[in-house]
Ligand SMILES: Nc1ncnc2c1ncn2[C@@H]1O[C@H](COP(=O)(O)OP(=O)(O)O)[C@@H](O)[C@H]1O
């Protein structure tokens with residue numbers, strides 16, 4: 229595993245299982261998953277909805293504990309959420325009672341990452357610039373479009389300098405154009421400040437375009453179906469979508485995912 | 501200055517729109533009085549009522565208004581002071597709600613008027629008794645609004661705050677408190693409305709002063725114009741309080757989508 233020149237393991241899933249209490253016994257959601265994410269990798273997780281992707285990410289984020297096995301960050305088991313892991317949700321989670329600037333400053337005002345006022349202003353300005361929010365510094369979130377809210381969520385997460393970025397279908401609620409613009413923005417921002425990223429997505433294209441590695445998960449209880457190395461370097465451009473390698477990868481992954489979707493559909497049909 | 505002329509024109513138009521329904525009510529009122537459909541003695545004219553108002557304004561009316569407003573103010577203040585934490589706990593901790601909910605609904609369903617005899621027995625007939633009734637009415641009105649509002653708060657904000665490194669006390673002060681403010685203001689508005697509605701009932705408890713007692717006394721002497729004065733005063737004071745509260749809301753929760 230740790231061949232020469234390979235980067236350090238940052239996130240390690242070690243025989244992770246999760247069961248939820250259900251009406252008829254326990255619902256097994258994650259089944260003995262082991263996987264390692266290395267420094268500055270961009271790993272996408274793709275699989276049928278309801279298979280257990282969010283559950284896996286919740287453990288890394290520190291929102292829940294696995295029923296079996298462990299998730300370790302830099303060798304230490306996760307015990308709770310923390311500012312070292314920025315989490316981006318599909319529903320943005322932008323604080324509606326704070327302006328754009330105050331949202332970004334929120335984390336910087338907490339005891340955990342306290343900075344001087346001058347520094348705070350500078351960090352806010354930097355990320356408002358990077359995310360194209362400079363003209364909306366004093367606007368309320370309700371005045372922003374979906375794409376802008378997600379950029380704000382990203383700016384707020386970046387402001388506290390997390391080492392990891394955990395994103396659960398972050399662009400799922402956006403229209404196709406905005407989504408594609410957000411993907412490019414994310415690549416740009418990561419180019420400027422590299423992080424170790426775990427992204428959950430439904431879109432095969434998004435996974436290929438953004439990631440260095442893709443994990444295809446099976447139907448519930450979820451296991452790893454296949455891990456795919458994406459053979460493209462960074463920076464990437466839109467026209468990558470048209471390359472033959474991209475197309476080949478897309479049809480291969482789509483095949484895998486469709487099969488798992490079919491398996492999951494069969495499973496959720498009434499038993500009798 | 502054409503700009504300020506246009507501005508002036510708009511202000512006049514707006515004032516016209518606001519006053520029109522009131523003028524309509526006055527016209528309707530006169531029409532009923534003079535229509536011959538009802539006994540004119542049973543419907544005093546607006547100018548009779550206005551004259552009576554002028555007369556009472558130099559006598560007991562200021563004191564009545566003061567006493568009633570004070571009772572409502574105290575009842576609502578204590579009611580809301582208790583409704584906010586109780587409503588918060590019920591809304592935030594779903595497990596608690598399950599068994600407290602029926603209790604709250606039981607007490608809420610009791611009309612405060614039905615409790616008056618008991619309140620007289622336990623609290624006597626002085627100020628305390630009236631404030632207890634208004635407290636009761638405000639608390640149960642406020643607590644429902646509060647906990648239904650709190651229960652709707654999305655847990656995502658707390659999660660986000662945690663991932664940014666917030667401690668429990670930071671989450672309470674910087675996330676939960678701001679999210680609670682709009683519901684507290686709504687609870688206050690609802691409680692004020694209910695308290696004014698209950699006021700006359702509470703002043704039935706042998707009150708010497710207050711708008712409710714003014715109306716009660718007038719009723720025993722069949723002084724219809726005084727009853728109208730009392731009712732109109734209650735309406736206008738409630739309206740004024742609601743307007744002030746709305747102004748306050750607009751300042752405190754400017755971030756909200758729309759302000760009722
Ligand atoms: N807290 C919970 N209690 C019970 N069941 C849950 C809970 N969270 C998720 N589940 C179930 O676990 C399964 C996987 O959920 P999730 O991880 O959200 O799926 P995904 O993100 O892949 O769509 C679903 O069937 C869901 O109903």
Ligand SMILES: [Mg+2]
Nearest residue numbers: 278281282396
């Ligand atoms: Mg999910």
